[in-house]
Structures are given as structure tokens and as C-alpha cells.
Amino acid sequence: MTRPLLDVDGLVKQYSVTEGVLRNEVGRVRAVDGVSFTVDRGETLGLVGESGCGKSTTATTALRLEEPTDGRVVFDGEDVTAYDDKALKRFRRRAQMVFQDPTSSFDPRMSIGESVAEPLRVHGMRDRERRRRIVGDLLERVGLDAADVDRYPHEFSGGQKQRVGLARALVINPDLIVADEPVSALDVSVQADILDLIERLQAEFGLAIVVISHDMGVVREVCDRVAVMYLGEIVETAPTERLFEDPQHPYTRALLGSTPVADPRRRGRGTKLTGDVPSPSDPPPGCRFHTRCPEVIPDEAYDLDAETWRAVLNLRLRAASQGVDVEAVRTYAAADDGAEAADPDAVRAAIREEFDLPPTLPDARAEEALSGALDRIVAGDVDGAADRLAEAFPTVCRRERPGLAPEETDLSADEWAAIKSLRAWIATLVDADESAVTDRLERRCADDRDRDRDGIDRLAVRAAFRLPEPLSDSDAERSVGAAIDALLAGRADAAADELYEAFGPLRESACHLNRD
Numbered sequence: 001m002t003r004p005l006l007d008v009d010g011l012v013k014q015y016s017v018t019e020g021v022l023r024n025e026v027g028r029v030r031a032v033d034g035v036s037f038t039v040d041r042g043e044t045l046g047l048v049g050e051s052g053c054g055k056s057t058t059a060t061t062a063l064r065l066e067e068p069t070d071g072r073v074v075f076d077g078e079d080v081t082a083y084d085d086k087a088l089k090r091f092r093r094r095a096q097m098v099f100q101d102p103t104s105s106f107d108p109r110m111s112i113g114e115s116v117a118e119p120l121r122v123h124g125m126r127d128r129e130r131r132r133r134i135v136g137d138l139l140e141r142v143g144l145d146a147a148d149v150d151r152y153p154h155e156f157s158g159g160q161k162q163r164v165g166l167a168r169a170l171v172i173n174p175d176l177i178v179a180d181e182p183v184s185a186l187d188v189s190v191q192a193d194i195l196d197l198i199e200r201l202q203a204e205f206g207l208a209i210v211v212i213s214h215d216m217g218v219v220r221e222v223c224d225r226v227a228v229m230y231l232g233e234i235v236e237t238a239p240t241e242r243l244f245e246d247p248q249h250p251y252t253r254a255l256l257g258s259t260p261v262a263d264p265r266r267r268g269r270g271t272k273l274t275g276d277v278p279s280p281s282d283p284p285p286g287c288r289f290h291t292r293c294p295e296v297i298p299d300e301a302y303d304l305d306a307e308t309w310r311a312v313l314n315l316r317l318r319a320a321s322q323g324v325d326v327e328a329v330r331t332y333a334a335a336d337d338g339a340e341a342a343d344p345d346a347v348r349a350a351i352r353e354e355f356d357l358p359p360t361l362p363d364a365r366a367e368e369a370l371s372g373a374l375d376r377i378v379a380g381d382v383d384g385a386a387d388r389l390a391e392a393f394p395t396v397c398r399r400e401r402p403g404l405a406p407e408e409t410d411l412s413a414d415e416w417a418a419i420k421s422l423r424a425w426i427a428t429l430v431d432a433d434e435s436a437v438t439d440r441l442e443r444r445c446a447d448d449r450d451r452d453r454d455g456i457d458r459l460a461v462r463a464a465f466r467l468p469e470p471l472s473d474s475d476a477e478r479s480v481g482a483a484i485d486a487l488l489a490g491r492a493d494a495a496a497d498e499l500y501e502a503f504g505p506l507r508e509s510a511c512h513l514n515r516d
């Protein structure tokens with residue numbers, strides 16, 4: 001049977017935002033917001049995304065270096081979230097983290113040999129000579145010299161220190177290593193060497209590795225599969241080559257810097273990611289990426305290309321959030337004209353310029369709405385303009401999360417999301433035998449089962465996957481019901497087939513909105 005080594009399910013980590021001496025909670029940073037993924041033995045999984053999207057927090061909470069707010073982490077069949085201190089210590093031997101900055105992760109007063117041997121000492125190996133032998137051997141295996149044991153961190157370059165960091169993680173023979181930005185602090189010239197080393201060590205030690213990086217090039221180099229994170233969520237997971245050749249989510253496409261979109265109306269010229277990641281304490285509604293998405297879906301009523309639609313929405317979002325500083329634009333427009341005071345036309349033109357809006361939108365109705373809003377901005381009524389823009393330029397991406405129900409069913413977005421989660425979970429059971437399926441089903445449903453009833457039943461499965469009963473589409477209900485029955489009989493493959501028949505191929509991407 002193939003059981004993943006690490007199975008992270010619905011992981012959540014929130015931090016309180018407090019204010020004043022009493023530290024009243026005024027908000028919550030949703031750093032990790034319902035993340036699920038698996039890592040198999042011997043597999044390298046990449047976790048990629050821009051700075052601040054929650055990659056490191058996913059790793060530290062999955063390894064319980066920080067306490068998760070919610071969710072479950074199963075390591076080699078055991079629930080890590082339920083571990084006591086003793087079990088946690090055992091787990092720490094088997095799952096190691098290598099941190100980003102090789103310089104600050106060593107005590108400058110300890111020799112390299114002492115640093116690398118430290119975990120052996122902590123875990124009870126008393127024999128100093130034996131520790132020294134193991135460390136010398138490992139230093140050689142990471143491309144250093146056994147004689148380096150007596151040298152100090154300042155005598156090593158960044159790349160060498162990262163090698164030492166890997167040796168330290170390997171010293172107690174772990175099954176899993178999480179490497180957080182393993183090469184981003186290093187010179188480009190040594191990055192490739194370290195990536196080669198990671199690949200070699202993985203093959204040699206049969207390790208599972210999670211590589212965290214903001215760099216798509218790095219994950220392409222070493223990973224078997226990649227999970228793409230945005231604002232606390234995983235938006236897409238796929239085998240590496242497929243992710244690069246056929247990225248499904250617009251965020252992945254934007255990270256890759258190209259958008260192979262079939263519909264010319266939606267095809268942008270350049271798709272560089274612009275703007276910052278929004279605050280995880282107040283994530284945008286609907287699809288979290290819609291505030292920056294180059295492929296944000298235009299309203300059917302207008303004939304505007306992707307770039308213009310993005311520009312109009314940027315103005316809409318700005319008017320509704322920070323507002324538009326009319327006085328600053330007026331001053332800028334006047335200076336540009338060499339005039340004492342800018343005339344309203346110049347102010348309107350300056351706003352269009354700032355938001356990359358053409359002098360006139362090609363769609364007459366859109367132009368009318370836009371110029372009405374600009375008039376209000378010029379008159380100082382930014383709130384009125386924001387309302388006008390919101391009303392005139394809606395996008396489905398702000399209302400609904402991607403991964404919507406196919407049009408031919410009556411399923412709601414939540415029902416569809418629940419079915420997807422069930423399918424994704426079943427997909428991790430491919431090749432599992434009956435008892436393994438039953439075993440995992442029991443664990444997955446343990447919290448949701450009704451103690452008054454015996455064992456796991458249909459209701460427990462539905463509760464665990466948030467599947468309402470009945471689903472609002474009768475065909476979907478029949479298929480999901482049959483799939484659950486197959487699961488309860490330990491037949492995961494039959495359950496997967498049933499859902500495949502009903503809903504087509506399971507795409508590992510979250511975003512189906514933009515694909516024709």
C-alpha cells in the first residue's frame with residue numbers, strides 16, 4: 001500500500017493582531033488558511049509563492065515547531081497534532097528543518113563538528129569519538145572535508161555553511177527534511193551546486209524533502225511535484241513538468257511570467273505580477289488573487305481586453321480602498337501643464353495615465369461609466385466614484401472562489417468545493433488495499449462520527465468532507481452517494497472511478513473559472 005509519509009489536511013495557522021496595553025485582539029492574520037498536501041517517501045515537493053504567502057508558516061506548523069490553529073498532520077500514519085512532548089521529540093528526529101540563512105543558524109562559538117553533532121548529543125549519543133566519526137563522514141558526503149570538524153563557522157563561505165546545515169539535518173537520519181529557501185541567500189554561482197547536492201542526498205538517503213522557495217527555477221530543478229501558494233492557500237498542485245508546461249491557475253501562470261490563454265479577449269500582452277500580496281489579515285473576498293490577476297474575468301456586458309479590464313478594476317479597487325489622492329493628482333497635472341491650476345480634463349487624463357487606462361475605452365458603455373466615475377473623483381467625491389465603479393464593473397472573481405460547479409449541474413460553489421476535497425483525498429489512496437482505505441477513512445472521520453452510532457458510516461463521511469445531504473443536484477448526489485458507499489467498502493479505486501464518470505478528470509488546480 002502507498003501511504004504518504006506526510007499528510008497535511010486543512011492546516012490553519014492564525015496569529016492574533018493585538019492593540020493597546022491590554023493587548024485586545026483586534027484582528028487575525030490568516031497566515032495559513034486551510035492547506036492540504038501530501039509528501040511521499042523519497043519524494044521532493046516544492047512549496048512556491050511570493051514572500052508572505054505563508055510557505056514558512058505552513059512548514060513550521062506542519063512540523064509543530066509552532067502550534068497549528070486547526071487542521072491535521074499525519075506523519076507515517078500517526079497524528080502529529082495529537083503528540084505529547086515525548087512523541088514530539090521522537091518526531092523531531094524524523095522530520096528536520098533546514099533554515100534559510102546559513103550564517104545565523106550556527107553558533108559562532110561552536111566548531112562545525114560540535115554544531116553538526118549537537119542533535120546526536122541532544123538525542124542521547126554520549127560517545128564523543130563516535131559522534132566525531134559520524135560527523136566527519138557526513139561532512140564528506142556533503143562535499144566538505146572530514147578535517148573541517150574543528151573549524152568555525154566564520155571560516156566557511158555561505159555555500160559551505162549551507163552544506164554544513166544539510167549535514168546537521170541529516171545527522172540523525174531523518175525521513176523528511178524541510179529546506180526553507182535553501183539557496184536564496186547564496187551567490188548564484190553556488191546555488192546550482194547546493195541544488196545538485198540536495199538531489200544527490202535525496203537519492204542516497206531515500207529522503208522525502210519539502211523545498212520552500214519563491215523561485216520557480218529552483219523548484220523546477222529539484223522537485224517532483226510543486227504546490228503553489230497564494231495568501232495562505234494552495235492554489236494548484238501538480239507534477240513539476242506538468243505545472244510548468246500546463247499551469248492551470250492564473251497565479252501560477254503569472255509566476256511563470258506567461259499566460260497561454262486561448263481566448264484572445266483575455267490574452268494579455270505581458271503578465272508580470274504587479275502590486276503587493278494583500279494583507280492576510282483581510283484577504284480579498286472571492287478568489288484571493290482577483291485583485292492582481294491578469295486574467296480577472298471581465299463582465300460579459302463589455303468588450304474590453306484583459307489589460308484594459310485589469311486597469312479599470314485597479315482603479316475600482318483603489319477608489320474603494322486607499323482612495324485616490326485627487327489633490328496630489330491635481331498638483332501633478334498642473335506641474336505637467338506648467339499651469340497654476342490643472343483643469344479638470346488634465347486631472348482626468350492624469351488619473352487615466354496613472355492607471356494605464358487609454359484616453360477613451362473602446363467600449364462605449366464602459367467608457368460612459370468610467371468617465372462618470374472620473375467626474376466624481378475630480379469633484380472630490382471618491383466614495384461616490386467607488387460606488388459607481390463597483391456597480392458598473394463587477395467581476396465573478398470577487399464573488400466566487402475558483403473551482404466552481406460545472407455549469408451543467410445545480411451544485412453550489414461550497415458543494416463543489418466539498419466534492420473536490422473528497423476527490424483529492426481519494427486520489428491519495430490510489431493502490432491502497434481495503435484495510436488501508438478503511439484505516440484512513442476511520443482516521444479522517446474520527447472527529448465527525450456520531451459516538452452513538454457504530455463505526456464510520458455515510459453520515460460521518462459526509463460530515464468530514466462537509467458534504468450536505470442531499471446535494472442540490474440529484475445526479476451529483478447519486479454519484480457521490482455511490483462513491484461514499486464504495487469508500488466504506490474499502491474500494492477507493494471504485495470511488496474514484498464513480499466520481500470520474502460523473503465529474504470528469506480531477507484537475508489538481510483550484511481555478512477552473514478562466515478555462516474554456
Ligand SMILES: Nc1ncnc2c1ncn2[C@@H]1O[C@H](COP(=O)(O)OP(=O)(O)OP(=O)(O)O)[C@@H](O)[C@H]1O
Binds near residue numbers: 029050058
Ligand atoms: N509570528 C507572527 N505574527 C504575526 N504574523 C505573522 C507571524 N509570522 C508570520 N506572520 C505573517 O504571516 C504571513 C505568512 O508569513 P510566512 O513567513 O509564512 O510567509 P512566506 O511565504 O514564508 O514568506 P517569506 O518567503 O518572506 O518567509 C505573513 O503575512 C507574515 O507577516
